[in-house]
Ligand SMILES: Nc1ncnc2c1ncn2[C@@H]1O[C@H](COP(=O)(O)OP(=O)(O)OP(=O)(O)O)[C@@H](O)[C@H]1O
């Protein structure tokens with residue numbers, strides 16, 4: 001893998017009058033887990049959709065895995081887990097995972113079963129998605145994003161509704177993927193989860209407030225927790241860059 | 242059991258607010274019936290277009306006491322010229338006349354033979370041979386009445402006593418022969434083509450619209466668009482998926498019509514199926530295209546009358562397209578049902594083959610391609 005997986009240069013995206021992403025620049029090196037942190041409506045999902053090429057930036061450049069987005073060809077190497085589980089509820093778990101795998105060019109049955117086992121749903125592989133619990137659906141959604149072994153994983157609040165034990169498992173799996181060179185972008189507003197990211201970006205009103213490792217962000221603000229650090233940046237008491 | 246009317250009122254209020262927030266549903270809700278009613282009014286008020294009737298006149302005049310030289314054929318022709326609902330076209334005997342009927346320039350031909358007047362005088366009875374095109378059952382009724390009246394008048398002018406002499410029985414008989422169809426064909430046979438086409442379109446349209454709407458509302462469309470699949474691939478793939486069911490339905494319905502309902506047909510059933518397949522492709526893509534304009538199931542339901550009613554009214558199922566008011570005729574040519582109905586009628590009733598119906602098929606192919614492109618383009622996505 002070469003150095004940077006994602007490069008955003010002064011990217012803007014408007015919805016009507018609202019600047020959902022406002023001249024944001026960001027570079028994410030390959031093989032790390034990057035956390036996007038921010039309150040509701042900060043622009044995290046919009047940013048992820050820009051990276052996935054689902055939206056075209058009004059201004060600025062989005063480069064992903066060396067390609068200028070939107071670029072259809074590069075999508076085979078991206079796994080996107082949407083914020084609300086987006087699944088065919090009238091298909092079984094296996095049918096869903098196999099479908100999204102095949103769409104991205106992965107039609108190996110063994111791989112499908114492997115990711116289903118990974119999200120701990122081997123016993124429910126033949127169940128219709130409509131009969132699963134909320135957290136299980138979330139896990140199927142993750143499996144669909146992973147199945148084709150993407151080089152870049154975009155996860156929009158992946159652990160919402162997932163129980164603590166499985167959440168720990170997820171994070172150790174993410175770590176393993178990182179070691180294999182996979183880049184992961186995670187959005188979240190769960191701060192203790194954010195602690196696990198290699199780097200964090202604080203986002204508010206479509207702008208990047210601050211960036212760095214969890215430790216350095218806390219250190220810069222002199223705060224003990226990420227929450228307090230975030231609030232300090234949000235109030236503008238600390239000015240970086 | 243008690244009813245808490247405050248709760249009932251709260252529920253009613255919620256339903257009211259939901260609908261009022263959904264502007265598009267409100268708009269469709271109020272406007273769709275007005276559109277359909279306007280269409281119907283335009284159609285029904287347009288006045289009956291006249292049926293083109295060909296006349297072959299070889300009649301030789303006869304001498305009638307007190308009156309002089311008389312041709313009954315000429316008298317009937319004169320009456321017909323002033324009759325509303327028919328327009329008279331003089332034809333020469335021979336194959337050209339039959340060809341005019343085949344091409345639809347006239348919808349019936351009355352032939353007055355050389356001894357028409359003489360025979361009528363001798364028998365005190367007019368026997369009028371009429372050859373009908375036969376693909377529109379309404380023609381038979383309309384022409385029968387008009388011709389009988391004209392003949393009775395002509396006969397009366399010949400001898401004022403004639404009608405009284407004959408008593409109750411009319412001294413006129415119409416001998417009808419058909420180019421297509423014929424007495425064995427009943428009204429259902431004539432409507433079968435339109436019904437088949439309509440069913441094929443209707444269910445394929447609903448299936449596609451609802452499935453695509455669901456794809457969008459459950460978020461899987463977003464996910465699909467984040468795969469390497471292009472919009473055209475998505476449209477074509479979904480189309481094929483729907484087609485399997487829509488074609489199964491078309492085949493079932495065709496077999497049922499033929500085997501159980503015993504419809505008459507003159508042409509190839511395979512060709513019927515081909516037309517239905519084309520109709521299904523058009524309808525599926527129309528559904529995909531229109532589903533982008535529907536944000537919820539409510540709106541989809543409103544599209545049904547908006548799309549289906551005008552098709553039924555304008556497609557030629559009931560009123561021949563050529564006779565539609567000028568304002569509405571161009572609309573009819575935008576509708577797949579028009580081509581489907583015409584093609585199926587040509588096959589089932591007229592027994593026409595591919596060589597004759599290809600213009601309808603070509604029109605359906607053009608519509609299908611245009612709609613595939615429109616459906617792919619309309620899938621909301623700001624990127625290439
Ligand atoms: N398709 C859209 N049309 C109009 N406005 C939109 C659209 N998508 C997002 N927005 C607006 O853009 C802003 C950013 O939304 P976004 O979904 O990116 O936030 P978020 O950071 O993901 O929030 P959350 O934590 O709640 O998921 C919000 O104000 C939202 O209302």
Ligand SMILES: [Mg+2]
Nearest residue numbers: 044045083156
């Ligand atoms: Mg979001």
